[in-house]
Amino acid sequence: MAEIDENLAQREAIEVDRSKGDFKYEESYAFDAGVGLSASVVDYISKVKDEEPWIREFRQKSLKIFEGLPMPTHWATTDLDNIKFDKIRYYLAKGQKAVRTWEEVPDDVKKTFERLGIPESERKFLAGVEAQFDSEAVYSRMKEELEKLGVIFCGPTDGLRDHPEIFRKWFGKVIPAGDNKFAALNSAVFSGGSFIYIPKGVKVAQPLQAYFRINAENFGQFERTLIIADEGSEVTYMEGCTAPKFETATLHSAVVELVALKGAKIQYVTVQNWSANVFNLVTKRGVAEEGAEVRWIDCNIGSRLTMKYPGVVLRGKGARGEVLSIALANDGQHQDTGAKMIHAADDTTSNIIAKSISVGSGRSTYRGLVHIPKTLKNCRNNTECDALLINEHSRTDTYPAISVRGQKNSVQHEASVSKVSAEQIFYMMQRGLSEGEAMSLAVNGFVNDLVKEFPMEYSVELKRLIELQMEGSVG
Amino acid sequence: MPDSLVIKNLNASIGERPILKDFSLTVPKGEVHAIMGPNGTGKSTLSKVLAGHPDYSVQSGSALLDGEEILGLEPDVVARAGLFLAFQYPSEIPGVTIANFIRAAIVARQAKGAPFDAKAYYAELYAKMDALKMDRKFTARFVNEGFSGGEKKRCEILQLMMLKPKYAVLDETDSGLDIDALRIVSEGVNRMRGPDTGFLVITHYQRLLEYIVPDRVHIMWDGRIVHSGGKELAIELEAKGYDWVKTELATA
Numbered sequence: 001m002a003e004i005d006e007n008l009a010q011r012e013a014i015e016v017d018r019s020k021g022d023f024k025y026e027e028s029y030a031f032d033a034g035v036g037l038s039a040s041v042v043d044y045i046s047k048v049k050d051e052e053p054w055i056r057e058f059r060q061k062s063l064k065i066f067e068g069l070p071m072p073t074h075w076a077t078t079d080l081d082n083i084k085f086d087k088i089r090y091y092l093a094k095g096q097k098a099v100r101t102w103e104e105v106p107d108d109v110k111k112t113f114e115r116l117g118i119p120e121s122e123r124k125f126l127a128g129v130e131a132q133f134d135s136e137a138v139y140s141r142m143k144e145e146l147e148k149l150g151v152i153f154c155g156p157t158d159g160l161r162d163h164p165e166i167f168r169k170w171f172g173k174v175i176p177a178g179d180n181k182f183a184a185l186n187s188a189v190f191s192g193g194s195f196i197y198i199p200k201g202v203k204v205a206q207p208l209q210a211y212f213r214i215n216a217e218n219f220g221q222f223e224r225t226l227i228i229a230d231e232g233s234e235v236t237y238m239e240g241c242t243a244p245k246f247e248t249a250t251l252h253s254a255v256v257e258l259v260a261l262k263g264a265k266i267q268y269v270t271v272q273n274w275s276a277n278v279f280n281l282v283t284k285r286g287v288a289e290e291g292a293e294v295r296w297i298d299c300n301i302g303s304r305l306t307m308k309y310p311g312v313v314l315r316g317k318g319a320r321g322e323v324l325s326i327a328l329a330n331d332g333q334h335q336d337t338g339a340k341m342i343h344a345a346d347d348t349t350s351n352i353i354a355k356s357i358s359v360g361s362g363r364s365t366y367r368g369l370v371h372i373p374k375t376l377k378n379c380r381n382n383t384e385c386d387a388l389l390i391n392e393h394s395r396t397d398t399y400p401a402i403s404v405r406g407q408k409n410s411v412q413h414e415a416s417v418s419k420v421s422a423e424q425i426f427y428m429m430q431r432g433l434s435e436g437e438a439m440s441l442a443v444n445g446f447v448n449d450l451v452k453e454f455p456m457e458y459s460v461e462l463k464r465l466i467e468l469q470m471e472g473s474v475g
Numbered sequence: 476m477p478d479s480l481v482i483k484n485l486n487a488s489i490g491e492r493p494i495l496k497d498f499s500l501t502v503p504k505g506e507v508h509a510i511m512g513p514n515g516t517g518k519s520t521l522s523k524v525l526a527g528h529p530d531y532s533v534q535s536g537s538a539l540l541d542g543e544e545i546l547g548l549e550p551d552v553v554a555r556a557g558l559f560l561a562f563q564y565p566s567e568i569p570g571v572t573i574a575n576f577i578r579a580a581i582v583a584r585q586a587k588g589a590p591f592d593a594k595a596y597y598a599e600l601y602a603k604m605d606a607l608k609m610d611r612k613f614t615a616r617f618v619n620e621g622f623s624g625g626e627k628k629r630c631e632i633l634q635l636m637m638l639k640p641k642y643a644v645l646d647e648t649d650s651g652l653d654i655d656a657l658r659i660v661s662e663g664v665n666r667m668r669g670p671d672t673g674f675l676v677i678t679h680y681q682r683l684l685e686y687i688v689p690d691r692v693h694i695m696w697d698g699r700i701v702h703s704g705g706k707e708l709a710i711e712l713e714a715k716g717y718d719w720v721k722t723e724l725a726t727a
Contacts, residue, residue, distance in 0.1 A: 418569075422529070427566040429550035430526050430559075431580040431634065438551075441579055445570025445617070 015088060022243030022250035022275060023115065024215055027370055029134075031089035034204075035218070039063060042188050045091050047192070049157045058347060062187030069181040077334060079305050079349040083279055088220045088251055090189045091135045096128070098140035098155065101169045102470040105131075118211050123455055127206035128153045132223060133213050135191040146204060151358075153208055156224045159195030165199050174257035174285050174313070177191075182281040186222045186255040193223030193253040193254065198233040198264070207236040207269070207455060208280045214243035214278070220251040227257070229292075230266035238269040239424070239460065241427050244304075245275040249304065252278055258286030258294055261314065269458055274302040276332060282308045285340070287385050288348075290316030296327040297454055300335050301465050309367055311340030324454075326447050326462070329362030329394075330469055338367035339383075340400075343409075358394035359435060359439075359470070366398045368383040374405030381410075387417045387445045418446075436471035443470055477542045479503040480558075480642045480673055485536030485546075494520045496698035498536070500675075502642065507674040508685055511709060512695035513717040520564060521695075522646045526560045527553045540642065553608040555584055557641030559633040561648050563664045573630060577637050584638075586625045603636045607663050615722040624651025632663040642673045649683035661686030672726065681713035696720050 026350035033044045037332035042063050046056045069079050097332045100104055102119050111120065113131050122129040129143030129151065152163060159167045177187035194210050213220050229235055243250060252274060268288060274280055279305040312321025341350035350359045356364035364387060372379045379405070387396035389456035396417060404411045422444045428438035443466050444451075450460045478501040487495040494517045497594055502508045513517055524531045527550040529673055538546050545553045568576065577600065582591055601611060607629050619627050628648055635643055645664070649657055664674065664687050684692070684706065692708040693700045701720065702708070712719070 122645050157686075308532070420564070421597060424566045424568060426528055426550055427562065428568065428576075430552040430554050430562075431576070432551055432583040432640065433579060434583070436547075437579065441571055442568060445568055448570035 004340075021116065022245045023246040024112075028093045029094055029216075031091065031093040031096070031135075035077040035089055036086045037063075037088070037090055037189070039092055042396070045189055045191060048091070048093075048096065052161070053156070054220045055160060058172065058177070062424050063177045063182050064167075066181060066184035067234065068190055069178075069184060072181060076307060077305060078338065079334065082249060083251060084249070086256060087218055087248075089216065089218055090220050090222070091191060092216050092219060093134060093191075093410050095134065096157075098137040100139075100141045100163075101293070102139065109133050109138050110211060112215065113211070116211065116213070121209070121457070125206060126209050127204055127381040128208040130194055130210045131213070132192040132210065133416065134215055134219060134221065136434055137192055138283050142208070149202050150197075150199040151202060151204065154195050156190060156193055156195050156226070158270045159226070163195075163197065165287060166228065167195055167213065167226060170228060170257065170259050172257075174259065175283050175288050179283060182253045183255050184428070185282040186224060186253050186283070187305050188253065190222045190224035191218070192221070192224040194227070194237070195225070196227040197233065198227075198229045198235045200230045201232045203234040204226075204236070207242070208215070209238045212239065212241040214250055214252065214274075218248055218250070219245045219290065220253065223254045224255065225256040226259075227266055227268070228259045229266045231261045232263045234265040236267040236269065236455065238271075238455070240271050240273070242273055243275045243278055245351075246277050248277065250278045251262075252280045252282070252303075253410065254282045254284075256282070256284040260286060260288045260292035260294050261290045262289045264289075265295075267295045267424040268310075269297040270299060271458055271461060271465070272298075272300045272306065276302065279304045280306040280308065282306075284308065284310040286311070286321070287313045288319035288321055289313050291318045292316060293320040293322070295322040296324070296339070297458075297460055298323065298337065299458075300325070300327045300337055301462075301469060302336075303333065305334045305336065306338045309338040309369070311342065311369075312350065313342045313344060314350060315344050317345045318347045319345060319426040320348070323352045323354070324450055325354045326450060327354070327356040327364050328443075328466065328469055329356065329358045329364040331360035331362055334365070336365040336367065338365075338369075340369040342369075342382055343372040343376060343379045343381070346376050348376075349380045352383070353450055355388070355450055356385075357388045357390065357443050357446065358396050358397060359390040361393055363397075364397040366395070366400070367404070368400040370400075370404065370411060372406065372409045372411070376406060377408035379409040381412070383411070383413045385415045386446070388443065389417065389419045390443075431437045434471075437467075440470035456472065479539075479541070480675070481537075481539045483527070483537050483539075484540065485524070485532040485595055487520065487531050487536075487555050489520065489666050490535065493534075494531075494698055495524060500693060500700055502673045504641065504673045505608050505670040506690040507668060507676060507687060508693060509676045509678060509689040509709065510700075511678060511681070511712060513720070514679065516695050517671055517698045518695055519646055522560050522644045522675075522677060525558060525644060526550055529608050541645045546646050551583070555666070558633055559638055559640035559643045561628075561635055561643065561645045563629055563647040563650060564629050565619050567617070569620055571618050572615050573618055573633070576618045577634055580638055600637065603633055603654060606636075606666065608635055608659050609633065625656035628652055628656065628660055629663075631658050636663060636667060639667075639672075641671070642675065643667075644675045644677065646677045647679065648676070649680060657683065658686060681709045684709045694720055699711070
């Protein structure tokens with residue numbers, strides 16, 4: 001533990017960047033499942049939410065799976081052993097119902113989201129917003145015209161209760177509880193998140209956004225998201241997240257399932273900026289039916305350890321899957337990210353572009369899985385992973401696993417590692433840029449072609465976060 | 476001298492190896508001084524030391540820019556104080572366009588949070604690119620990436636013209652240039668000549684000095700200036716060759 005404390009102390013010094021999210025107001029919770037994980041904690045959550053028996057059973061079964069699965073330290077970092085499951089609080093909420101106007105949000109919570117600029121973004125460019133504070137959404141609203149078109153945007157409790165005919169069919173199917181240890185944990189204690197349904201042919205022009213905020217110490221956030229885009233529909237969903245900087249580790253473990261039916265398009269954008277004490281262990285997967293498209297845009301700037309490999313199962317003919325990801329690992333951080341593309345139909349294409357930046361003692365890892373069986377034809381995958389190292393002791397690893405069989409399929413894989421050289425920095429500084437500005441320009445240049453693909457609002461935010469990170473990393 | 480770049484008794488080394496040995500030189504604003512000398516005599520080191528390159532260490536001496544010491548300052552502080560170095564081998568910066576790079580350099584000179592006039596910036600950038608006969612498409616190319624030798628040098632002069640330093644050090648700007656590019660680059664520099672700017676032109680050959688006609692020419696040998704004169708000195712040197720420096724001047 002001594003080593004970890006040292007890391008924390010080191011991070012204190014460089015963490016100018018998280019000032020925006022690093023604050024908290026004192027809280028009292030009406031609903032609290034206590035500390036530690038057990039069958040009764042899981043039942044408490046079910047009871048509070050007044051869930052149907054099948055969901056209770058799903059939770060209890062998932063808890064058993066979680067307990068039975070080993071920690072994946074045989075292939076992943078042993079830092080996972082520092083998660084103390086018996087010290088974590090699994091459910092904390094002020095109330096059970098998200099309100100529909102910011103005025104109704106309790107003052108202290110409202111202050112939090114106002115400081116983070118959420119209501120302002122909603123007014124400016126969003127079609128709908130959900131704001132989750134610890135275990136439950138406190139605010140949720142969507143533009144009326146979308147409601148009239150039949151778009152559903154709610155949490156899992158409401159979704160499974162009010163629209164079982166839509167959501168039950170896919171819930172836990174894209175990512176079964178037994179997929180991995182943390183998916184099982186989420187399945188046992190999930191609370192909050194977004195359940196979205198876009199009806200046939202409806203194209204939602206503006207993004208829907210969810211904002212996840214951890215406010216309590218020793219807390220675990222386990223939101224669950226399920227997005228179903230019906231035939232020919234289109235939607236962009238964006239999520240942001242922050243937490244104050246606590247002395248102890250915090251756990252965030254989400255499950256996100258996407259279903260793009262025939263000809264539908266889902267774009268899912270994440271800008272993850274958790275504080276550097278958060279274990280961020282997230283399972284994300286989408287299914288793309290015939291002619292459908294699932295696109296993950298995944299930016300990991302914060303957290304202590306992130307393990308996340310968004311995937312797409314290309315189930316229908318001509319389906320497309322894409323993962324565009326950027327990971328920035330600063331001192332003391334480990335970004336273990338990647339992508340999975342499972343081709344399961346003819347004429348399917350997938351594209352993975354992963355860029356990682358390691359600064360100081362930061363470590364980035366890329367893990368990729370591309371699977372094309374030999375029974376298929378005309379499938380194509382393109383994978384590019386580029387790593388940028390800023391200092392001598394930065395570290396990057398790439399573990400691509402590509403299994404492509406059959407004569408009629410093609411795969412292209414490129415990987416590169418580059419360094420920001422002392423000469424480049426000197427050249428930029430000779431033009432008047434500070435060392436931090438020079439580094440952030442180099443990093444922004446490195447991710448530039450990828451960021452162009454992002455929705456405008458997010459590329460601006462991302463650029464700003466990179467600048468703050470890089471300036472903070474220079475002594 | 477407040478309106479000069481004054482280098483006095485400068486001793487600098489790379490690692491254990493001394494390179495500049497009691498080097499002294501004064502470049503007043505409004506003048507163009509040329510430093511000529513054979514390879515390995517310390518010309519490029521001089522430019523790097525003035526610009527604050529971290530690989531070099533200064534043992535003694537001073538370099539006053541309009542009366543302010545610049546030795547020991549960070550490279551960006553020296554740059555913002557008004558010293559520009561046109562590199563012999565400029566670095567590539569993948570993904571960063573020329574337009575954004577020069578813009579970032581200008582913003583770095585402004586007060587924090589001051590508004591940036593993008594319209595005026597592009598008008599000026601385009602005008603200067605026209606003067607250097609650079610295609611406008613150039614603004615969207617990444618800094619020095621895939622540039623020919625001539626394009627790199629033109630890009631350096633474009634930055635010089637946009638940043639308008641008090642003193643500009645041109646390190647072997649003529650290397651790798653064909654005669655047309657040399658003419659264009661020289662025109663760019665000549666356009667900037669005036670009472671507000673001092674130039675230190677470092678070159679191996681006299682050729683560049685036919686286009687950028689210097690007020691003073693200095694011959695450098697083994698880390699110091701061994702001979703100074705007017706523009707005719709460059710021609711004399713060209714005629715007599717560097718052996719002349721070795722046999723007559725270095726021992727003087």
